[in-house]
Amino acid sequence: MQTTYYENHKVQQPHFTADTCFDYYNERLRIDDYRGSVNHLVIWLEEEVIKNNFNKVIVKSRYEDTALWIQQGYIYEGEFTKYFNGAPAIAMCKYFTNERRNSQYWLDEDNLLKGVMKLPQGASQSPFPEKYSLRMADVQDAKSLAELYGEVFEVYPTPMDNPEYVLKMIQSGTLFCVVEHEKKIVSAASADVNSTYHNAEITDCATLSNHRKFGLMKHLVDQLEKELFNRSIYCSYSIARALSFGMNAVFYQKGYVYKGRLANNCKIFDKYEDMNIWVKDLSS
Structure with a gap:
């Protein structure tokens, strides 16, 4: 490999x-x-x-x-x-190649997007659950984050299951926000900051399957947006798996605007996947 x-x-x-x-x-x-x-x-x-x-x-x-x-x-x-x-x-x-150009799931993804767009925008989110805690991560969390990503994703476009790789990301300025339950990280997301052009990609969103019913990702995105705003970074965007209703719903309901779809963009799970572009202006 x-x-x-x-x-x-x-x-x-x-x-x-x-x-x-x-x-x-x-x-x-x-x-x-x-x-x-x-x-x-x-x-x-x-x-x-x-x-x-x-x-x-x-x-x-x-x-x-x-x-x-x-x-x-x-x-x-x-x-x-x-x-x-x-x-x-x-x-x-x-x-x-024709194989890379042609997406066999495009119409399914169009229909999924229609369903997402029917959701109420700016919907009130579920309160943060008891016995869970939310905080920004630091270098000591690299190993635990790598374990989370290794558990959630069998295949991922970057080696997020490698603690050294995650550590380098944190040291280079990528912001990670985590949710813990019983002292274990059960959900996380990051903001990959571009300090030259003052934008950030919300990415590396992962939640362990038995903790997904609490809407933790919306709370993580909220916190990352606050961190970005405090750094005068107003362009926030994400590239979400076009086949994931949950992740597209998170960004739509948090006020992100759909801006297009990248065909067969990256390998996730067992195949190349189309990715939807979501963008938000944090200054407004």
């Missing part, structure tokens, strides 16, 4: 620079930011796709470059509103 899940590289070429993520585990190349010539960047991307046997490219494009990417065969899959210090990042994607 591929031991290196991903590598981030700053690529500098004569005609462009790019912040890249070589995502070996998910067989894709991601461009998180770039400057310069889109045409030259496209040529470089296609060469790297062949070298690394990737079958998807996803680019966080500036809004004004969207038409340039379309001309190069890329398709619009969604938007991260206010991602770049208030300006949108447009998810422009290209596929290199």
